[in-house]
Amino acid sequence: MSTTAAPVRALTVETTPVDDIRHLIPLLDSSEPLLWMRKGEGLAGIGESIRLEFSGPDRMAQAAEAWRLLASAATVTDPIGRPGTGLVAFGTFTFSAHSGLTSVLIVPRTIVGRRGGISWITRVQANDGLDSSALAGASVTASAVAGRMPQATPFGSEYRISLLPGAMGKADYSTAVATAVERIGRGELEKVVLARDLVGHLPLESDRRRPLVELALGYPDCWTYAVDGFMGSSPETLVRVDHGTVSARVLAGTISRGGDAEADHDSAVALATSSKDRDEHQFAVQSVLAALSPHSSRLVTSEMPFTLKLPNLWHLATDVEGTLSDGSTSLDLIAALHPTAAVAGTPTASALALIDELEPFDRGRYAGPVGWVGADGDGEWAVALRCAQVSPAGDITAYAGAGIVADSDPERELAETRMKFRPVVEAFG
């Protein structure tokens, strides 16, 4: 859909309960799926009612402001009142302030949701009436047609795509890690997260819901998402705001799964007791606490990080929870949090400069916030990991990175990125 500065229309939004909907993905558009899902529940978006695009250093703050205006002008009928009912926008934001890709908020024409066993449909209609000049920094495309009841459609043919090294090959990655370790040794910074890319191409008219099915079935405990051609399955909750409660799951520190039960247990113990991984993890936790403290009271974390088991690896994890103290929306909070030390490093400015210097590609939306926001500003946002951007022409770019600290070993970090690519490589392959 093209982007023009068309007048924004006020939205009329109506949520209605429906009989149990068990499968969200078959309802999606096969070429432009919009999805947010975990453990079989979540939100499926069909069509676009309004698209807001942002770029530059203030992209998230602009989105927060534009969303306040759009939501306050909407007429919402929502007898269910659960997270994800009523007016919702799906969003994806670029990692870098100077990315060539845009950051977007998309209000679908129809949203089908399921949460706690309750299913609903939300229909959105764009009407005349809201002045677009009010939508700070946003470029807007609007469509007036209201959503219809979506029907499941059969999946298109199967395909198998190989993803191959992109702008940064394996040897280049190891060299970049060695350079980062040297810079850390010189005291220029303490941690940096370096990523590499894989590329491939989707055949014409491929059903883009297929990789989502693989991701959702293979990684049910992760957030499986698809917004504007960007898709993946992330284990990391950047922030969730629900009726005044703010929470996050911080991940940093990784080890492979063991080949049998005993080796797997040993792997988890090795991760939990590794001072290298504990250090890497603490940088990430501290960055999240520092960003959330000004907006929350009673911010608590588990005393020690715990080991989180995923099908492809173990992570060190810390859950954070607090009470929102200043009425921030989830978009305000992603603006405050991004980029955490789980995806950039410490100190942030030095880490971003080194990423720019050592990574020969634009991260696009990789490692940026991806998720949804509701009319009241509540929402759920993941750190966009284990992901790929698929362009309208079918070009695929997948990304995975690893946190580099003083005693990182380049070959181990390379192996870690291979593990982290697994969900996406298998979903397309």
Ligand SMILES: C=C(O[C@H]1C=CC=C(C(=O)O)[C@@H]1O)C(=O)O
């Ligand atoms: C940067 C990534 O992972 C982050 C999240 C969890 C563990 C990480 C690590 O152990 O390096 C990274 O900080 C990625 O998956 O591309």
